[in-house]
Amino acid sequence: MSRLKIAVQKSGRLNEDSLKILKAIGISIDNGKDQLKAASSNFPLEVFYLRNGDIPQYLRDGVVDAAIIGENVLFEKGKDLKIVERLGFSKCRVSIAVPKSSAAKSLKDLEGLRIATSYPNTVNHFLNEQGITANLHIINGSVEIAPNIGLADGICDIVSSGSTLFKNGLKEIEVLLKSQAVLATSPKISKQNQEIIDKIQFRLQSVLKGRENKYVLLNVPNDKLDNIVSILPGMNSPTILPLAKEGWSSLHSVINKNDFWNVIDELKANGAEGILVCPIENMVL
Ligand code: PRP
Secondary structure: OOOEEEEEEOOOOOHHHHHHHHHHOOOOEOOOOOOOEEEEOOOOEEEEEEOHHHHHHHHHHOOOOEEEEEHHHHHHHOOOOEEEEEOOOOOEEEEEEEEOOOOOOOHHHHOOOEEEEOOHHHHHHHHHHOOOOOEEEEOOOOHHHOOOOOOOOEEEEEEOOOHHHHHOOEEEEEEEEEEOEEEEEOOOOOHHHHHHHHHHHHHHHHHHHHHHEEEEEEEEEHHHHHHHHHHOOOOOOOEEEEOOOOOEEEEEEEEEOOOHHHHHHHHHHOOOEEEEEEEOOOOOO
16 A cells, blocks of 8 residues: 655654644654654554755655645745645744844845855845845854854844844844745655545645634523624534523534634623633534
């Protein structure tokens, strides 16, 4: 039977959440942090733990069929590779930052300046778009200290919380791109393994959809039902069940997590009581 080879970051910020999302879609991986690969016991899949920066080439060569990888790495080294699904974790941005005292305010002000980065293709892409020439210093780690030691006038690096920039006295002046973890596939994937990816994608979509929503149950006096139903966006229409208490109903529905608090306030204001809110593990539509 065919087995899908999927690359996961060996160490770093994506590693843990990548394994967690595989678990969330029902794929158990025997723990193999120190191994190169680990097999699933309940799904035709093998995980390869690889260095982030090497993953695009492994995908291109068909050494692995798929990968969970940051969009930032694909933009830098694998623009030709196909993104199957955005996974909603490891969100960050690739930004230009300069010392707080610098006069540079945007990409345009980088003309002739020295920029330290591990993302030369990304920086060049945006500089070329605007016809700007800067001197890139390619370094592989601790990019943020480059301005302080006199190596560069600015940097291009990934920013998540912004605390690394803050600690190094740098300010972000331009966001080049936003990134999150994605599922990407090899152009050489076989038909059988593409079918496995389709199954994984289906499961991922149901988990991601579930994470976007909450399941709510509430008690409503019957004379307020129409009002309350009009507040709830619902999947199709809410479920309404009679309560043992005369004149009351229990109403069940799904609310997007972004609308959640506003909707809850409105429900309360319109007479809803005993509101229960539950997470949704999967939503198969
Ligand atoms: C990245 C990046 C910064 C830091 C930014 O490094 O190079 O150092 O994260 O995150 P923050 O805005 O939350 O402070 P990472 O920890 O991913 O390791 P790396 O040095 O191997 O890139």
